[in-house]
Amino acid sequence: MAVYLQILLTWVYMFPSSEYRGWHFQFMDLKPQDKHGCHSKTFLRTLFNCHGAAIGKRALTQCSFYWLTLTFFFHFQHSFSSPLSPSAPSVFVKMSVLGRRGIHYFQKLNSANIPTALIEKGQNRVIEASLTLIRERAKLKGELVRALGGAVASASLLGVPLGHNSSFLQGPAFAPPRIREAIWCGSTNPTTEEGKELTDPRVLTDVGDVPVQEIRDCGVDDERLMKVVSESVKLVMEEDPLRPLVLGGDHSISYPVVRAVSEKLGGQVDILHLDAHPDNYDAYEGNYFSHASSFARIMEGGYARRLLQVGIRSISQEGRDQCKRFGVELYEMRTFSRDREYLENLKLGEGVKGVYISIDVDSLDPAFAPGVSHIEPGGLSFRDIMNIIHNLKGDIVGADVVEFNPQRDTVDGMTAMVAAKLVRELTAKIAK
Secondary structure, three states: OHHHHHHHHHHHHHOOOHHHHHHHHHHHOOOHHHOOHHHHHHHHHHHHHHHHHHEOOEOHHHHHHHHHHHHHHHHHHOOOOOOOOOOHHHHHHHHHHHHHHHHHHHHHHHOOOOOHHHHHHHHHHHHHHHHHHHHHHHHHHHHHHHHHOOOOOEEEEEEEOOOOOOOOOOHHHHHHHHHHHHHOOOOOOOEOOOOOEOOOOOOEEEEEEOOHHHHHOOOOOHHHHHHHHHHHHHHHHHOOOEEEEEEEOOHHHHHHHHHHHHHHHOOOEEEEEEOOOOOOOOOHHHOOOOOOOHHHHHHHOOOEEEEEEEEEOOOOHHHHHHHHHHOOEEEEHHHHHHHHHHHOOOEOOOOOOOEEEEEEHHHEOOOOOOOEOOOOOOOEOHHHHHHHHHHOEOOEEEEEEEOEOHHHOOOOOHHHHHHHHHHHHHHHHHOO
């Protein structure tokens, strides 16, 4: 099995087409549970997308080899009566090893005799090119808003399609374009509930995405990648009056974003965090940058004065201990009816640089947003969140919407529309 997978991966890697390389990373980033059983549809959909993109670009013989390998893979996979059968674990352990190494395995082989300085120089060029694109787009949008005049603050979308720090599914990496599509799909008018027009650049602009996959493709580690995210946010903030409204991605992105906001403003912020989970593990599964550890990094860094976590309904003992350690103001769903009046009349940001809002889509009950990786029943209603956001008093200096997983959404894109609505209303809250 491992031999056939290696043949498939080598074949994909041989061709520089971005479609194939993108598929390669999508597969490598999947957890073992995504590679078998009920999640095979996700894998198939990814392969079909790759195949469709390849038609007309590659010879028929290449596509035939591709499908031959695919056919063998699924024949072998489904020869087990269960993914947990005695024969299966060794196979999936091998797959997990391949998944962790991914394209970096081939990079190590190819660069074994190449000086480290040469590789780092190439990585630096890619990072600088990535930052240049964000810088120039932000500069253009900032100049436009300033030329129009009258804006004190304007929301600017920045996508961070990062999903590999998720502990379960990596689908959130595909969320930013789906959210944008839902914002502008035409099924509703471009006016927020507070009456602001999204078509006005003084209300909303878009500087594009941080090219996460292209940077990772060069072997850049997470520490440097997080710095690139932070620098991208700072580039947006340099163009007054733009303020970052970040589209995730998994929740690990909140750490570099909040860090950037705090450092750029020169002080702490108050954070309103809506989530089913506190995301404050010290290093979940040994991953310092895990999406389940982002708020531990934020609080350790001293970037927040107050952290209010609302909608919590899945918290371990370690999570509770961490909340005490960091002085977190914890509002769990089991007491939400008692806390509602206070939460719907929040006043934050006085004495600090402003308010940052982080919304994990799984803070909502799955009846409202089924397209998430971690489904936790008993959550907030959409109107609960709107009441909290609309009534909040404070200067919103940045925000993010994270953990929407398009691969788990309904066929009509219900959760995409929910995420888009959150973005729209956050835009109205930021813009002034």
